[in-house]
Amino acid sequence: MALLTKDEAQALLKKVLSYSKADECEVNLTGTNTGNIRYARNSVSTSGGISTYTLVVQSAYGKKLGTATINEFDDASLEKVVRRSEELAQLAPENPEYVSVLGPQKYAEPITYVPATAAITPKMRADAVAQSLQVAKETKTVAAGFMEDTTTVNVMMNSKGLFAYNTSTGVNFSITMRTEDGKGSGYATRGYNDITKLDAKKASQIAADKGVKSATARAIEPGKYTVILEPAAAAVLMENIFFGLDARQADEGRSFLSTTGGKTRLGEKLVDERVNIYSDPLNPDLPTSTWAADGRPQEKVSWIEKGVVKNLTFSRYWAEKKGVKAVPPPAGVIMEGGTKSVEELIKGTKKGILVTRLWYIRPVDPQTLLLTGLTRDGTFYIENGEIKYPIKNFRFNESPVIMLNNLEELGKVERTVSVESNTNYLLPPMKIRDFTFSSLSDAV
Amino acid sequence: MYLTGMGTTAAMLSAIPGMGRAIAPERALETVDVALKKQLADVALNAARSKGATYTDVRIGRYLNQFIITREDKVQNIVNTESYGLGVRVVAQGGWGFAATDKLDKDSIAKAAELAVAIAKENSRLLSEPVQLAPQKGYGEVSWKAPIEKNAFEVPIKEKVDLLLGVNDAAMKGGANYINSFLFMVNEQKYFASTDGSYIDQDIHRIWPTFFITKIDATSGKFETRNALSAPMGMGYEYLYARPQDKIQGVTTLYKGRYDMLEDAKAGAQQAGEKLKAKSVEPGKYDLILDPSHLWLTIHESTGHPTELDRVLGYEANFAGTSFLTLDKWQSKKFNYGSKLVNVVADKTQVGSLGAVGYDDEGVKCGQWDVIKDGTLVNYQAIRDQAHILGLPASQGCCYADNWSSVQFQRMANISLQAGKEKKSIDDLIKGVEKGIYIIGDGSFSIDQQRYNFQFGGQLYYEIKNGKIVGALKDVAYQSNTQEFWNSCTAIADQSDYRLGGSFFDGKGQPMQVSAVSHGSATTRFNGVNVINTSRNIG
Numbered sequence: 011m012a013l014l015t016k017d018e019a020q021a022l023l024k025k026v027l028s029y030s031k032a033d034e035c036e037v038n039l040t041g042t043n044t045g046n047i048r049y050a051r052n053s054v055s056t057s058g059g060i061s062t063y064t065l066v067v068q069s070a071y072g073k074k075l076g077t078a079t080i081n082e083f084d085d086a087s088l089e090k091v092v093r094r095s096e097e098l099a100q101l102a103p104e105n106p107e108y109v110s111v112l113g114p115q116k117y118a119e120p121i122t123y124v125p126a127t128a129a130i131t132p133k134m135r136a137d138a139v140a141q142s143l144q145v146a147k148e149t150k151t152v153a154a155g156f157m158e159d160t161t162t163v164n165v166m167m168n169s170k171g172l173f174a175y176n177t178s179t180g181v182n183f184s185i186t187m188r189t190e191d192g193k194g195s196g197y198a199t200r201g202y203n204d205i206t207k208l209d210a211k212k213a214s215q216i217a218a219d220k221g222v223k224s225a226t227a228r229a230i231e232p233g234k235y236t237v238i239l240e241p242a243a244a245a246v247l248m249e250n251i252f253f254g255l256d257a258r259q260a261d262e263g264r265s266f267l268s269t270t271g272g273k274t275r276l277g278e279k280l281v282d283e284r285v286n287i288y289s290d291p292l293n294p295d296l297p298t299s300t301w302a303a304d305g306r307p308q309e310k311v312s313w314i315e316k317g318v319v320k321n322l323t324f325s326r327y328w329a330e331k332k333g334v335k336a337v338p339p340p341a342g343v344i345m346e347g348g349t350k351s352v353e354e355l356i357k358g359t360k361k362g363i364l365v366t367r368l369w370y371i372r373p374v375d376p377q378t379l380l381l382t383g384l385t386r387d388g389t390f391y392i393e394n395g396e397i398k399y400p401i402k403n404f405r406f407n408e409s410p411v412i413m414l415n416n417l418e419e420l421g422k423v424e425r426t427v428s429v430e431s432n433t434n435y436l437l438p439p440m441k442i443r444d445f446t447f448s449s450l451s452d453a454v
Numbered sequence: 455m456y457l458t459g460m461g462t463t464a465a466m467l468s469a470i471p472g473m474g475r476a477i478a479p480e481r482a483l484e485t486v487d488v489a490l491k492k493q494l495a496d497v498a499l500n501a502a503r504s505k506g507a508t509y510t511d512v513r514i515g516r517y518l519n520q521f522i523i524t525r526e527d528k529v530q531n532i533v534n535t536e537s538y539g540l541g542v543r544v545v546a547q548g549g550w551g552f553a554a555t556d557k558l559d560k561d562s563i564a565k566a567a568e569l570a571v572a573i574a575k576e577n578s579r580l581l582s583e584p585v586q587l588a589p590q591k592g593y594g595e596v597s598w599k600a601p602i603e604k605n606a607f608e609v610p611i612k613e614k615v616d617l618l619l620g621v622n623d624a625a626m627k628g629g630a631n632y633i634n635s636f637l638f639m640v641n642e643q644k645y646f647a648s649t650d651g652s653y654i655d656q657d658i659h660r661i662w663p664t665f666f667i668t669k670i671d672a673t674s675g676k677f678e679t680r681n682a683l684s685a686p687m688g689m690g691y692e693y694l695y696a697r698p699q700d701k702i703q704g705v706t707t708l709y710k711g712r713y714d715m716l717e718d719a720k721a722g723a724q725q726a727g728e729k730l731k732a733k734s735v736e737p738g739k740y741d742l743i744l745d746p747s748h749l750w751l752t753i754h755e756s757t758g759h760p761t762e763l764d765r766v767l768g769y770e771a772n773f774a775g776t777s778f779l780t781l782d783k784w785q786s787k788k789f790n791y792g793s794k795l796v797n798v799v800a801d802k803t804q805v806g807s808l809g810a811v812g813y814d815d816e817g818v819k820c821g822q823w824d825v826i827k828d829g830t831l832v833n834y835q836a837i838r839d840q841a842h843i844l845g846l847p848a849s850q851g852c853c854y855a856d857n858w859s860s861v862q863f864q865r866m867a868n869i870s871l872q873a874g875k876e877k878k879s880i881d882d883l884i885k886g887v888e889k890g891i892y893i894i895g896d897g898s899f900s901i902d903q904q905r906y907n908f909q910f911g912g913q914l915y916y917e918i919k920n921g922k923i924v925g926a927l928k929d930v931a932y933q934s935n936t937q938e939f940w941n942s943c944t945a946i947a948d949q950s951d952y953r954l955g956g957s958f959f960d961g962k963g964q965p966m967q968v969s970a971v972s973h974g975s976a977t978t979r980f981n982g983v984n985v986i987n988t989s990r991n992i993g
Contacts, residue, residue: 047577050772051582053580054549057573058552060553060554077533103615105531132573136580152768152771156773156964184964262668264632264670270675369775369903370901372898374898375988376679378990382931412992448986451904452906
């Protein structure tokens with residue numbers, strides 16, 4: 011399915027708005043093509059594709075809102091969906107927190123769309139899987155993996171003259187390679203906007219290598235250890251900070267960023283001064299939309315600078331109440347790193363543990379952002395700068411805030427994917443001291 | 455795999471598959487004509503057959519959701535959605551193919567069926583063995599309806615809004631600083647047809663009222679939360695019409711089959727305050743008395759998931775994980791999963807449960823079977839293309855897709871711990887404990903990818919000393935190993951205490967799908983479990 015061009019989208023949404031009789035009207039159009047292929051036991055299990063277009067119309071009378079949606083695009087349907095949203099608005103209770111829609115905004119030109127990704131075919135997906143299965147055959151491992159590609163157009167227009175248009179592409183690939191006896195398991199994950207950057211074979215080789223080397227793991231005592239978290243392992247911990255930047259939660263006293271008496275940690279040093287976290291929609295390695303879902307421009311924003319909390323995210327309502335700039339939540343988050351590879355970080359480690367992946371991360375205490383979860387798919391003991399042997403998996407109880415105060419060193423940034431949220435980040439591998447492992451797991 | 459996070463409104467809404475389009479509330483009361491659905495299904499069956507499919511099934515689904523979302527004295531959102539479309543799954547050249555469409559004209563349906571066949575053929579080169587389906591007879595034209603008393607979609611929105619705002623008001627008057635409350639209602643109108651000759655029309659209802667209360671100590675800046683003790687249920691609005699016989703009185707009121715949301719919110723506000731002042735737990739070994747409002751989640755993670763056959767076989771290795779309950783353990787017929795008291799049953803027919811249906815999503819009539827018998831592993835949960843691996847003559851009916859646009863696969867049946875055979879009350883269980891903790895409500899949860907090592911928290915913790923509850927505790931979580939934990943089970947209350955808990959959002963698969971599932975139990979005792987203290991300081 012071809013995506014609507016900017017001119018086509020603008021004409022369509024103008025027509026929709028022309029039917030509006032409400033005080034305010036805002037229209038969102040999303041078109042998506044997705045395709046996926048899944049495999050396990052060295053064989054394809056499921057695969058499919060779906061294309062959808064959805065038009066959402068929101069009408070407002072004062073602070074009364076109604077929303078209606080449709081996936082048919084003839085004139086009668088377009089008028090019907092506008093009328094339906096208006097009827098719902100008139101029936102709705104007032105929303106005292108409703109903020110009037112935005113007027114025209116200026117957005118930077120996005121760099122999120124790659125034609126090669128949009129042109130992917132079922133055969134190309136099957137070919138990528140075939141490469142992965144070949145690696146499994148050569149290494150006598152059992153492959154289970156998943157590849158999903160998405161091409162999306164998002165368009166927004168409202169009765170105050172705002173117009174926003176963005177197209178984007180993305181592909182996520184993940185692969186687990188287990189030894190035939192089930193005693194070893196390795197993992198790799200990759201995410202890109204550009205499909206041509208995906209090397210399924212190389213990722214499969216890394217996973218197979220870890221799988222083979224992680225077999226016959228030894229048990230070592232739980233406790234506090236220096237760890238090297240690969241970016242995929244760091245992502246699932248770090249994103250709990252990224253998701254927790256909401257100013258209202260902090261102001262209300264129910265966040266790890268709250269202090270006493272309605273105050274927050276904004277402007278305070280929270281973590282080690284080498285920690286710098288920001289978002290930038292125009293970063294070529296992690297491009298994202300240049301506007302947020304409610305039409306606010308996405309700009310380069312520093313969240314943590316030299317360990318100090320520099321910005322929190324605000325809904326437009328909360329920003330208005332507080333008299334501050336309404337900074338939207340970031341779409342892609344970047345943490346600065348150093349120059350060393352994971353191998354170089356290992357070389358500089360006297361005693362420690364290399365963690366490939368962390369799993370089933372859940373909050374234990376929102377006040378301290380204490381999280382629990384387990385290592386998985388490749389955990390190794392390091393001694394005198396070398397990997398000595400694979401070790402059994404651990405459960406951890408650790409807060410990413412405490413972890414970033416125990417920072418030893420950051421490695422070279424790379425793009426990675428969170429297995430929990432499926433979100434892409436640019437993160438460095440990180441060496442952390444006193445990471446708390448609380449019990450052993452027999453899981454492979 | 456795991457339950458998706460439930461911390462925020464956005465997360466809850468985004469966890470609903472194929473949210474679909476927003477509709478007027480009254481539209482949910484309309485239904486689609488069965489004769490029309492049969493015509494549409496036949497178009498897909500015939501198109502797939504003509505392109506070379508050796509088996510085809512078609513699901514036409516109309517998925518209705520209503521969410522009412524409030525905080526304190528405000529209605530934040532009322533959302534009505536409908537998702538309607540058709541999914542077609544085929545076997546061609548020995549492999550599976552799937553395609554879906556929301557355009558229900560004959561041409562679009564035929565094209566979807568053809569695409570499913572084309573995908574099956576494209577992928578057949580990457581198969582190690584062809585699909586083997588367990589035999590399944592066609593049932594002809596049949597139907598099944600959930601036995602609800604009051605369709606929640608018929609209840610005026612004002613009544614639901616008034617309930618939630620009343621709940622919020624009670625909590626705020628009771629000292630809460632904040633409360634978020636929610637009412638989720640689901641109606642799945644599902645039609646299934648297959649080349650086996652089944653045309654099955656089903657009507658399924660689910661409801662979940664819940665809230666999160668926060669209480670803050672302004673001086674210290676510490677806060678505590680207390681979530682609702684409700685359960686999501688396979689019921690209509692009658693779940694919210696609580697009667698005296700549905701309540702179990704004790705240290706707090708517990709609910710059986712019906713729920714008094716207002717009463718629970720009042721108690722919740724008070725208990726959130728008590729949690730702030732409660733004693734921080736001393737880590738160590740404790741005997742645990744686990745309420746069904748808590749234990750359902752431990753059953754789900756440590757019994758439900760490891761007995762899913764797709765995990766055992768490795769189909770979830772890249773995401774949800776595999777299972778420690780390998781086939782050799784089942785084949786031995788003597789794998790000691792738990793103590794002799796532990797009897798676990800899979801049941802797709804349990805009235806009021808989230809997983810109850812007449813037929814699963816590949817046209818298999820549902821039933822119940824033993825999974826753990828007197829502490830020994832005796833069976834798994836399987837679907838048609840797995841039954842031959844266990845030597846079963848037929849599928850166990852565990853196939854489910856969360857939307858017409860999702861491909862169906864093996865999902866968890868309701869998996870429940872059977873009540874004790876001897877007459878025993880909650881008090882009887884507590885009386886025998888010297889040093890223990892009584893845990894009510896579900897909290898933090900995490901388990902490894904083969905289901906050995908887990909950690910769970912709760913909502914309310916009470917210290918037991920010498921057979922008596924002596925006060926509230928906080929910062930409690932227990933860690934154990936599945937086999938060790940279930941072998942430490944020493945007492946289960948009787949059937950009069952049996953209650954259901956469950957989840958709307960059990961997640962598995964790639965792309966991830968959610969399913970709703972219930973887990974029943976009576977209050978149960980586990981001896982000598984490792985308890986950790988979860989308090990930390992971040993400055």
